[in-house]
Amino acid sequence: MTDAPLLDVENLWVKFRTRSGVFDAVRGISFTLGKERLGIVGESGSGKSMTGRAVLRLIRPPGFIEADRLDVHGEDILSLPEKRMRKLRGGRVSMIMQDPKFSLNPVMTVGQQLVEALRAHENVSRSQARQRALEVLDEVAIRDPKRVIDLYPHEVSGGMGQRIMIAMMLLPNPEILIADEPTSALDVSVQLQVLDIVDKLVRDRGMGLMFISHDLNLVAKFCDRIIIMYAGRIVETCKASELRNAQHPYTLGLLNSVPDLEHPRDHLEVLKRDPAWREAPSVSARQ
Amino acid sequence: MNAVTVKNLNVWFGAGADRSFAVRDVNFDVANGESFGLVGESGSGKSTILRAIAGLVPTWSGEMTVAGETLGPKRSKSFYSKVQMVFQDPYASLHPRQTVDRVLSEAMSLHGVQNVDTRIAQLLDDVGLGTGFRFRYPHQLSGGQRQRVAIARSLACGPSILLLDEPTSALDVSVQAEILNLLVDLRREHKLTYIMVSHDLGVVGHLCERIGVMKEGRFEEVLTVEDMRRSKAESPYTRHLLESSINSIR
Numbered sequence: 001m002t003d004a005p006l007l008d009v010e011n012l013w014v015k016f017r018t019r020s021g022v023f024d025a026v027r028g029i030s031f032t033l034g035k036e037r038l039g040i041v042g043e044s045g046s047g048k049s050m051t052g053r054a055v056l057r058l059i060r061p062p063g064f065i066e067a068d069r070l071d072v073h074g075e076d077i078l079s080l081p082e083k084r085m086r087k088l089r090g091g092r093v094s095m096i097m098q099d100p101k102f103s104l105n106p107v108m109t110v111g112q113q114l115v116e117a118l119r120a121h122e123n124v125s126r127s128q129a130r131q132r133a134l135e136v137l138d139e140v141a142i143r144d145p146k147r148v149i150d151l152y153p154h155e156v157s158g159g160m161g162q163r164i165m166i167a168m169m170l171l172p173n174p175e176i177l178i179a180d181e182p183t184s185a186l187d188v189s190v191q192l193q194v195l196d197i198v199d200k201l202v203r204d205r206g207m208g209l210m211f212i213s214h215d216l217n218l219v220a221k222f223c224d225r226i227i228i229m230y231a232g233r234i235v236e237t238c239k240a241s242e243l244r245n246a247q248h249p250y251t252l253g254l255l256n257s258v259p260d261l262e263h264p265r266d267h268l269e270v271l272k273r274d275p276a277w278r279e280a281p282s283v284s285a286r287q
Numbered sequence: 288m289n290a291v292t293v294k295n296l297n298v299w300f301g302a303g304a305d306r307s308f309a310v311r312d313v314n315f316d317v318a319n320g321e322s323f324g325l326v327g328e329s330g331s332g333k334s335t336i337l338r339a340i341a342g343l344v345p346t347w348s349g350e351m352t353v354a355g356e357t358l359g360p361k362r363s364k365s366f367y368s369k370v371q372m373v374f375q376d377p378y379a380s381l382h383p384r385q386t387v388d389r390v391l392s393e394a395m396s397l398h399g400v401q402n403v404d405t406r407i408a409q410l411l412d413d414v415g416l417g418t419g420f421r422f423r424y425p426h427q428l429s430g431g432q433r434q435r436v437a438i439a440r441s442l443a444c445g446p447s448i449l450l451l452d453e454p455t456s457a458l459d460v461s462v463q464a465e466i467l468n469l470l471v472d473l474r475r476e477h478k479l480t481y482i483m484v485s486h487d488l489g490v491v492g493h494l495c496e497r498i499g500v501m502k503e504g505r506f507e508e509v510l511t512v513e514d515m516r517r518s519k520a521e522s523p524y525t526r527h528l529l530e531s532s533i534n535s536i537r
Binding site: 043044157158187188189190191192214215216253254257258259260261262264265266267268269270271 | 328329330429430459460461462463464465467468471486487488489490492493512515516527528529531
């Protein structure tokens with residue numbers, strides 16, 4: 001990669017103060033994100049979502065972030081004032097959450113929310129904003145934007161809700177899109193559809209995508225590069241195309257634990273967690 | 288003999304002009320010891336069939352015979368000692384202020400099971416938890432451990448039929464594998480009959496022999512997993528589902 005990365009993270013720690021001392025959720029990871037699709041995979045509790053949130057400084061007390069470097073497009077966000085941070089969130093860096101049911105405002109129509117999201121970041125009139133909202137709804141493959149824009153979130157299906165979320169995040173033209181399990185609340189048949197949309201938008205607009213998921217096979221299909229996390233550290237990183245050559249037993253375990261329709265097995269492989277994985281130093285995923 | 292026979296099942300919600308059918312004219316039977324899967328997208332009525340069998344939806348018509356008992360509007364007590372259900376979300380299906388011990392002993396005392404003490408220890412062993420978990424609260428357990436407790440509870444009264452409503456969709460893939468293995472083992476040891484709902488064809492294919500594919504409340508087709516593997520699905524919808532299920536890269 002010749003130009004500076006969109007996101008540059010070095011030695012990132014996310015810690016939580018608890019009654020029994022400080023708990024480390026993310027333990028010193030380093031990675032960069034260019035104009036590429038980067039997948040972050042791990043089980044629950046591996047720190048993958050915390051990593052995504054840390055990039056937006058969305059960790060609330062008693063949690064806190066420490067890092068040697070946390071740059072978004074050359075701007076050090078560790079020291080930014082909260083006011084500037086709010087411009088950044090949703091403006092240059094957007095996040096798609098897991099469940100549209102909990103992330104859309106239930107008492108505002110889709111259109112009101114889209115217009116609000118855009119006007120928070122750009123100085124545009126209401127009617128212009130509405131026009132842009134209609135365009136972006138069309139872009140995420142919603143068939144009848146004129147009808148959908150005046151619906152309330154409970155009137156749309158889960159898949160459509162998630163596409164509306166994506167539309168909202170795309171409105172201010174972000175450079176980095178963080179997708180935290182964007183499809184795990186959706187049906188298999190809708191999943192691919194939503195992912196295709198994300199994929200197309202990321203390619204067309206030249207964004208950087210951080211795709212957080214627990215499903216390694218899914219990530220392998222949709223990303224260029226994969227980071228595999230365990231207990232707050234990166235245990236392995238590789239190109240998606242080279243995943244089949246992965247070495248780490250944890251990666252192999254994740255791959256083999258998925259039931260496969262075409263290759264039936266009597267028993268699925270179960271991860272045998274080795275305490276040594278926990279202690280092994282983090283692999284750097286900087287490029 | 289069939290464990291479950293369902294004929295012309297219709298289930299609806301709402302009354303008068305608002306009445307909408309969630310399940311329409313569904314027929315299937317499940318042999319003793321068989322494992323039958325129901326697949327379809329959300330809103331296709333697959334969970335509603337399970338809930339109708341379990342007696343959680345009163346508005347249904349048709350004929351249902353479960354474990355030799357023809358079902359009426361109310362379920363008898365003996366019905367629940369033969370048929371039990373495991374729900375989707377292990378975080379929501381356990382009482383947050385009851386220990387594992389209390390959850391299991393309550394299920395047993397409802398059905399008049401003797402030797403509750405030894406049975407609990409045995410149940411916990413069966414689901415791979417061990418007695419160390421006996422006096423824990425749900426918040427002290429992980430998602431997979433909670434689902435094991437929920438399965439132990441459903442086995443507490445010694446049922447022969449388990450209704451599984453997406454038992455692994457709230458879990459990580461690695462934990463999902465553990466629970467699926469557990470379900471395979473339990474079925475073999477206790478000679479159980481399963482009816483399982485899932486939207487993941489891989490999961491259903493792993494656990495079931497026959498699959499009913501649902502769309503908009505109706506059965507598109509019923510086929511064996513073997514046929515599905517050899518892509519002998521007849522209906523275009525099933526083929527679409529097969530295509531969109533993500534295959535392993537290995």
